[in-house]
Amino acid sequence: MKDLLPDLCDYYAQDIRFLPLILRDYGRNTPFWGQIVTLRCFEDNSLVRDLLSTDGSGKVLFIDGNGSCRRALFGDQLALLAIKNNWQGIIVNGAIRDVATLAQLALGVKALAACPIKTDKRQMGEHNVVLSIVDTLIYPNDYIYADLNGIVLSTTELDLSVLETES
Template sequence: MTTGKVPPVATCDLFDTFKDAARFVLPGLRDFGAVTRFAGPVVTVKCFEDNSRVKELLATPGQGRVLVVDGAGSLRCALMGDMIAASAVKNGWAGVVIWGCVRDVGELATLNLGIKALGSIPRASTRRDQGLVDVPVELPGAMVKPGDFLFADEDGIVLLTPEQAAGLK
C-alpha cells in the first residue's frame, strides 16, 4: 500500500490486529462530510488560524490521500469551508482531518469527502501565507508523520506506519 485509493478498514479491527503498535487519536473530532469511513496516506499541514496551505494543497491532485491539519485546536476560526472542500473532492482527496474548525456545515455534509474536525464556526481564517507542509504534527493522543496511513470511521482514527499498512490485505 503506497498511493492511490486505500480501502477503509474498521478502526476497531486495526486496533485489535496491531494493539499498542497502532496509534490512535483521542475522542473529540466530529464527522462533517458525507463520507464517514475513509483511509489513505497522510499529507500534513501545521498552521494557526491561517488556511493558506490547506487551500493550496487541496487544489492539487489528492490521489486518495488524507490531509491532516494541526490547527493547534483553535476554535476561533474555520480552516476549511465548502469551496475548499469542494476542491478536495474535485481533486481526488479521500479525507481531511482538522484539529480545529470548519464552516459551511450544511454544504460539507453533502460532499463525497471524509471530514473530521473539532467543531464549526462561521468565522473564516485570515490568509497570511503561513503554515508548514509535510512536517510531523500532533493530534490529541497521536503524533502524525507524512506518509503514515490514516484510517477513520465512526469509532475514531487509527494511524499506521507505511510498513504496518503494507501488511494489510
C-alpha cells in the same frame, strides 16, 4: 464496512496507534483512509487551498490548527476542490464551516467544531511536518484510518482485504 476501526484494532493491534482526539464527523464519507499529508497553520488557511489544488489520490490532509475554533480552516469551497483533486479526507484539529453542505459531499471530514468565521490569508503555515496532537506524533506519509469510532495511525498501509475474510 461502516465500523472499520474496531476490526483494524483487533487484527492489527501491534501495528497501529490510536489518536485520542475527540472529533466530530462532518463529511458524508465514513470510513475514509489514506496516506497522511500534514499541515500546521493557525487561523490561516491559505496553504490549505494550495495543498488541495494538488493531486490527493489516496491521501488524507491532516490540518493542525492548534485546536483553535475561532476561525474555520475548511469549508464547502475547499471541499469541492478536494473532491475535484481526489482527496480521501480532511481532518482538522480546529474548526470548519459550511457543515450542512459538507454533510452532502462525498468526502471524509472530521473536525473539533464548526465556526462561521473565515480565516485570515497571510500565507503562513508549515507543510509536511511532524505534528504532535494529544501527545501522539503524526508523521507525513504514514497512514491514517478514520470512521465514526475515531482515528488510528500506522507507519505502513494496512491490508483491508484481510478484514473481509475475518467477518
